Amino acid sequence: MDTPQHTTATQEDIHAWLTEIRDLKNTVAALRDALEQELIDKKKAVQEAVAAGSTEFVQLKSTAAALRDALEQARIDRDKAVQDAVVTANHEIVQLRSAASALRDALELERQDKEHSVQAAVRATHDEIQQLKATVSTLRDQLESTRAAAG
Numbered sequence: 001m002d003t004p005q006h007t008t009a010t011q012e013d014i015h016a017w018l019t020e021i022r023d024l025k026n027t028v029a030a031l032r033d034a035l036e037q038e039l040i041d042k043k044k045a046v047q048e049a050v051a052a053g054s055t056e057f058v059q060l061k062s063t064a065a066a067l068r069d070a071l072e073q074a075r076i077d078r079d080k081a082v083q084d085a086v087v088t089a090n091h092e093i094v095q096l097r098s099a100a101s102a103l104r105d106a107l108e109l110e111r112q113d114k115e116h117s118v119q120a121a122v123r124a125t126h127d128e129i130q131q132l133k134a135t136v137s138t139l140r141d142q143l144e145s146t147r148a149a150a151g
Helices: 013-151
Strands: none
Touching: none
């Protein structure tokens, strides 16, 4: 059997061990502080990223809403422009129809006036011809009477 050996530690050995324990404790504390700082930094980075993402999301949402509103306004403006063009075209059509109707009426009046003028001229010419025939007949009768009386 083995006999246990007893070793005796010197004061210097104990002091060295205590110093090493103290140094190890300080290292552990420093590593713990560094780890906690790293966790705090990571949490802070995550929070900043979330905040930046949230801000960007809000901005994008706002931009999308503004673009939607602009698109809707453009549609409204286009529809209004089309309606205005239709109204203007309808007014122009009504005016042109009215003008065409007025011109037709004026043309019809001119045609009727011309017809009346032609009829009046024909009547006047006919009356003049009748008068001239009567005058010729009267003059013939007078000429024959004058020839008969002279002859």
